[in-house]
Amino acid sequence: MFNLQNKHAVITGGGSGIGRAISVLFAKQGATVHIIELNKAAAEQTVAEIEEAGSKAFSYEADISKQEQVLAVFAEIGKVDILVNNAGIAHVGNLENTTEADLDRLYNVNVKGAYNALYAVIPVMKANGGGVVLNMASIASSVGISDRFAYSMTKGAIYAMSLSVARDYINDNIRCNTISPARVHTPFVDGFIAKNYAGKEAEIFEKLSKSQPIGRMGKPEEVAALALYLCSDEAGFITGTDYPIDGGFIKLNN
Structure with missing residues (x-):
C-alpha cells in the first residue's frame, strides 16, 4: 500500500522539518523527489540522505515568492504527479503590532508562494491526465489563535485556495487537499x-x-505519514478536504 513508484513529487521547503520528513518518506515509498528550497545547503542535505538510502532526489534553489523562478524550476522538472506546498514562514503579533511589511512578507511567501507553485503545476498535471496537490494549512485556519494575525490570514487563504482548486479541476483528475497541523x-x-x-x-x-x-x-514523521496517504492512490476518493493533525487541539480544547 501507499506505493509511489514511478511518481514525481515536488515538495517546497523540503530541506528541514515537515518538508524534509515528507521528502524522505515519499522517496522511501518509491517517488522521485524534487525539493524546491531557498536554503540550498539544507535541500542538498535532504537529497544526500535520500540518495544514501538508495532513492532518487533532486534539489532546486528558488524563492517561491518569485513566479519567474518557480516557473523556471517546474520547466526543468517536467513531469509532476504530486505537489506538496509546504514552504512557509511564521509571525507573532496581533493586528495592531503587525506592520504592513510583516503582512506583505507573510503573504508573499505563504500565499503567493503556494499560488506560484499551483500556477506552474496545474497545466502540467492537466496535460499528464491528473495529479495530486497537498497544501499545508494549519489549525490557525480553523480556530482563533492569539497573536497570529498575519499567519492565520495566510493559512485561511491556503484552505480557501485549496477548495477552489479541488472544485475547478475535479474533472481533470486533479485532487487537492490540506493538512492542518497543530504545533509540530x-x-x-x-x-x-x-x-x-x-x-x-x-x-x-x-x-x-x-x-x-x-x-x-507532533512529530514531522507523523505529518509525513498523513501526507503519504493523501497523496497515494489509496486516497483516490478524497478531495477538497482538510485533515487536522493536532493532538485534539481543535475539538478537545474546551
Missing part, C-alpha cells in the same frame, strides 16, 4: 522560541507542548 516539533519551532522568547525557552516549549490536549507536540 521541528528546528523551526526551536528557532522561533529562541528568537521570540529568549531566556524562557524551556518554559515556553512546555507551555506550547501542553496546548495540545494529547500533551505533546
Whole structure:
C-alpha cells in the first residue's frame, strides 16, 4: 500500500522539518523527489540522505515568492504527479503590532508562494491526465489563535485556495487537499522560541507542548505519514478536504 513508484513529487521547503520528513518518506515509498528550497545547503542535505538510502532526489534553489523562478524550476522538472506546498514562514503579533511589511512578507511567501507553485503545476498535471496537490494549512485556519494575525490570514487563504482548486479541476483528475497541523516539533519551532522568547525557552516549549490536549507536540514523521496517504492512490476518493493533525487541539480544547 501507499506505493509511489514511478511518481514525481515536488515538495517546497523540503530541506528541514515537515518538508524534509515528507521528502524522505515519499522517496522511501518509491517517488522521485524534487525539493524546491531557498536554503540550498539544507535541500542538498535532504537529497544526500535520500540518495544514501538508495532513492532518487533532486534539489532546486528558488524563492517561491518569485513566479519567474518557480516557473523556471517546474520547466526543468517536467513531469509532476504530486505537489506538496509546504514552504512557509511564521509571525507573532496581533493586528495592531503587525506592520504592513510583516503582512506583505507573510503573504508573499505563504500565499503567493503556494499560488506560484499551483500556477506552474496545474497545466502540467492537466496535460499528464491528473495529479495530486497537498497544501499545508494549519489549525490557525480553523480556530482563533492569539497573536497570529498575519499567519492565520495566510493559512485561511491556503484552505480557501485549496477548495477552489479541488472544485475547478475535479474533472481533470486533479485532487487537492490540506493538512492542518497543530504545533509540530521541528528546528523551526526551536528557532522561533529562541528568537521570540529568549531566556524562557524551556518554559515556553512546555507551555506550547501542553496546548495540545494529547500533551505533546507532533512529530514531522507523523505529518509525513498523513501526507503519504493523501497523496497515494489509496486516497483516490478524497478531495477538497482538510485533515487536522493536532493532538485534539481543535475539538478537545474546551
